[in-house]
Amino acid sequence: MKPAATDLEQLIQSELGPQLRPGALVVAGPAVAIEARASAVMATALRELVAEAQSAGAPLARCSDVAIAWSRDDQGRCVIELEGVGGPLTGHLNGGPVPGPEQCSALPRAGEGMIRFDVSERGVRIVVPARYVAGWSPIDGREIIAPAAAPPDPLIGRRVLVLEDQLIIALDLEALLREQGAAEVHLLGSAAEGLRFVASERPDVAILDVNLGSTTSFPVARQLLRLGVPFIFATGYGNEVEFPPELRAVPLVGKPYCIETMRKALLASCMALA
Secondary structure (H helix, E strand, C coil): CCCCCEEHHHHHHHHHHHHCCCCCEEEECCCEEECHHHHHHHHHHHHHHHHHHHHCCCCHHHCCEEEEEEEECCCCCEEEEEEEECHHHHHHHHHCCCCCHHHHCCCCCECCECCEEEECCCCEEEEECHHHEEEECCCCCCCCECCCCCCCCCCCCCEEEEECCCHHHHHHHHHHHHHCCCCEEEEECCHHHHHHHHHHCCCCEEEEECEECCEECHHHHHHHHHHCCCEEEEECCCCCCCCCHHHCCCCEEECCCCHHHHHHHHHHHHHHHC
16 A cells, blocks of 8 residues: 655654744645655655754754745745754754765655755755655645646657667667666668558657668658657758658657657657647
């Protein structure tokens, strides 16, 4: 059974509240639930902040105020600002050690996102990626609003068709795609091979080199359009390629291949067919 999410304010109150004098902890922000694994990492980090402040030479309870505010940014992340005013916590946050990346990145990898901890002159900023935010509610707390579902990754677990006539480039791209989680990568070097493949197989996504020797990949592209398979074009010739009207909206990436550029282009192609 999936562990329950944790209310952010309750987490902060339980970890810092007992360490401070009554009324010293000031919190502000909309009700938000944090996924259980992220909550565990955050709780550990808050306890380490408390321990480091206490080891600085004075009880944390002598801090005059600790202000914590959070909000949702335009990427759906929860951004938490923690500022100590007076007492050893301020000195700790501004000049003392804080949990390093090796301590604060225990959250299991899920794609690219992890909780991020940054130190500024005023305190600590904690950024929780949207994937670890279980739900938001308005400030009055009456209704939980589930975050929009993230679109599926266009590579992880996918069957990828690669149409590329340069063998070394094709092999490098295959290795790159497999590193990014592709389940299968089918390398083909000509439009004829591509047409034979899609006549009997249906890839999940495709990457088509525009120029294949004396021909192009346009016949394969048209067949993929008919099948509803998301695909992108790749070229080393900049914007000099003349595309037929029905293919001008297909995303185009340049060579050498960049995994992030390809992922974004494939995602755009997938969303266009959704």
